[in-house]
Amino acid sequence: MATPRxxxxxxxxxxxxxxxxxxxxxDAVSMRKVxxxxxxxxxxxxxxxxxxxxxxxxxxxxxxxxxDLTGIPSGSWRDDLARLAREMRRIHHAHxxxxxxxxxxxxxxxxxxxxxxxxxxxxxLGLDVDGMLDLLSTALxxxxxxxxxxxxxxxxxxxxxxxxPAPHRAVHHAAAGGGWAPLPAPAGRGGRxxxxxxxxxxxxxxxxxxxARGRDRPPGLILPAGVTPLDRTSTCGAPPGRRRCxxxxxLR
Numbered sequence: 001m002a003t004p005r006x007x008x009x010x011x012x013x014x015x016x017x018x019x020x021x022x023x024x025x026x027d028a029v030s031m032r033k034v035x036x037x038x039x040x041x042x043x044x045x046x047x048x049x050x051x052x053x054x055x056x057x058x059x060x061x062x063x064x065x066x067x068d069l070t071g072i073p074s075g076s077w078r079d080d081l082a083r084l085a086r087e088m089r090r091i092h093h094a095h096x097x098x099x100x101x102x103x104x105x106x107x108x109x110x111x112x113x114x115x116x117x118x119x120x121x122x123x124x125l126g127l128d129v130d131g132m133l134d135l136l137s138t139a140l141x142x143x144x145x146x147x148x149x150x151x152x153x154x155x156x157x158x159x160x161x162x163x164x165p166a167p168h169r170a171v172h173h174a175a176a177g178g179g180w181a182p183l184p185a186p187a188g189r190g191g192r193x194x195x196x197x198x199x200x201x202x203x204x205x206x207x208x209x210x211x212a213r214g215r216d217r218p219p220g221l222i223l224p225a226g227v228t229p230l231d232r233t234s235t236c237g238a239p240p241g242r243r244r245c246x247x248x249x250x251l252r
Contacts, residue, residue: 009048012038014058018095021059026097029055060101061108066091069113073120080121081136085143092147099148 016037021029031052035042049055067087073080092098118136119129127135 010058011062013045013049014055014062017055018059018062021097022095026056026059026100029059031055056101057106057108060098061106061110063091063095063098064108064110064114066094067110067114069117072117073123077121077125081139084118084121085139088140088143089147092144092151096151099144099151102144 013034017029017034020033020037029052031042031045031049034055035045038045049058067084069087072083074083118140119132122132122135125132125135
């Protein structure tokens, strides 16, 4: 059993590593950098944390300790799973590097606390343990994937300087049958404008160049050079109502 002094030292090391990951990213975490933040030598850390893998496991567990599980289970498994999902989303936004971990079983005290709370939410539904784990993990993995997309969009916005409403407006315009609307040039790219028609930007319906490239093309659809759309009644094996393309030389 670890002594109180050893546990205190391990906790201080883990806290310093979490702060470093929040500020500089998890790839910046190393025993040397953590030791420097604590005004210690790297060798002083190893008696308390065996290696970097052990350190990241401790980091993952200590962040799970930030989950607010008060009042779970409440008696409504749907409300409880929604609450767990919101809590997971919250801590992933607070610590964006967290999505890199949690892919293998963790036996830390906070991870076990979270698992027990999650199983308690779906207890009483008549499921065996495997079914309970499947239901819980489905909700949580969906949440992790959704948050990963949110964080990716935020990173893309930060990197390019383009606000998210701009591409969203282009998608809505295309979905309405108007083709791809031109996007503004991202900041820091020399003021280059949007791509020319035929190079990643859909031509709006009624455009002369669009009619020249393909008379029976659906509005907004761009085909590679030399590819012609087959008729809907084609016998090439495509299901009825589905359009396929044929390349020159018989290649499909």
